Amino acid sequence: MVRAKAGVPGDNVGTYLISHACNSGFVVFQVNDPLGPSTTFTRSDVFVPVFYECDLQGAPQLGSTELIETNDSRVQTAIWVDNVLWITVVVREFASGEAALLYFQFVANGLDPVFVLFFGVISGEDISAETSVFCPSLDVNSNGIAAFGFTASSPTIFAGAYATVQNLDFMIEPSEAVKVGEGPYFVTGADRRNFWGFKSGMSVDPTDDNCFWAFNQYARDDTCFEVGSSILASDENVSSPHLEPFQPDMQSLEHERAVDGTEHFAEGDVRRLQTLVGCWGTAWAHICAPP
Structure with missing residues (x-):
């Protein structure tokens, strides 16, 4: 500046x-x-x-x-x-x-x-x-x-x-x-x-x-995000134990990795989401x- x-x-x-x-x-x-x-x-x-x-x-x-x-x-x-x-x-x-x-x-x-x-x-x-x-x-x-x-x-x-x-x-x-x-x-x-x-x-x-x-x-x-896992079924059905529902956005998902340890998902991918012990x-x- x-x-x-x-x-x-x-x-x-x-x-x-x-x-x-x-x-x-x-x-x-x-x-x-x-x-x-x-x-x-x-x-x-x-x-x-x-x-x-x-x-x-x-x-x-x-x-x-x-x-x-x-x-x-x-x-x-x-x-x-x-x-x-x-x-x-x-x-x-x-x-x-x-x-x-x-x-x-x-x-x-x-x-x-x-x-x-x-x-x-x-x-x-x-x-x-x-x-x-x-x-x-x-x-x-x-x-x-x-x-x-x-x-x-x-x-x-x-x-x-x-x-x-x-x-x-x-x-x-x-x-x-x-x-x-x-x-x-x-x-x-x-x-x-x-x-x-x-x-x-x-x-x-x-x-x-x-x-x-x-x-x-x-x-x-607190643990901030429930410790557990979730499934990304498709790009139209994104669920997570720690995020409010939102429109799928690959950049947003990628950004979350730095914060809560989740992985970056491609469209239609099905994997476990890893979450936090602390936040x-x-x-x-x-x-x-x-x-």
Whole structure:
């Protein structure tokens, strides 16, 4: 997202493409006039003064020995506000081996090569010991205050939705629970991936620039979907113990695999549907930066 205080891009900025190359840093392409006849790409190779690993480990959770997949280290959120490009990635910390949210502020004025202004880590250790942080989101208001949303999980807490802000002194405020986890999470899908997903969002409140809306996932305390099986008899008779009746849509069925472990069905196929032992819900909260 590219946004200035007035809600429009600056004169020298079109948009950005960002690639994370782990400890080699980032490759940032500034794209000017992206929809016009004179599109240009300007590359900056950005070295970052911090070391970490990108082979993420699963997150431990209370109530289960199953680890929750923490996804990967690709750029998950990027936003430009008034010559500063903000980026979030998830990395594995050297010392602890746990997943953590690493964020960067790059100076990106549209004229000079992009370079690092500031970076920080949100480890979740103020929530509980040995916490893994993943599934991040980010937005920044017109004053440069940033709000972060994320999932946190550890051996002593269920996976829950949390948020925090970085104030104008570049300090991270204590993490706040959007919704604490309620139970263990475990997908019984055929590929055995305990996939958590990417459902995370943060947005400046359009009516109050000092506040934000946070959206993220948490593990629920019930089985969510009845444990069992169902039959897909044909493309006109789709039934499932965990879905409301809907018009058959192959893309929808395929999408559900990432959530509940079901398989992708071709028309007329007859197979068993595998379901969940645990599930997640979506929570949201209105959070405001300290005055």
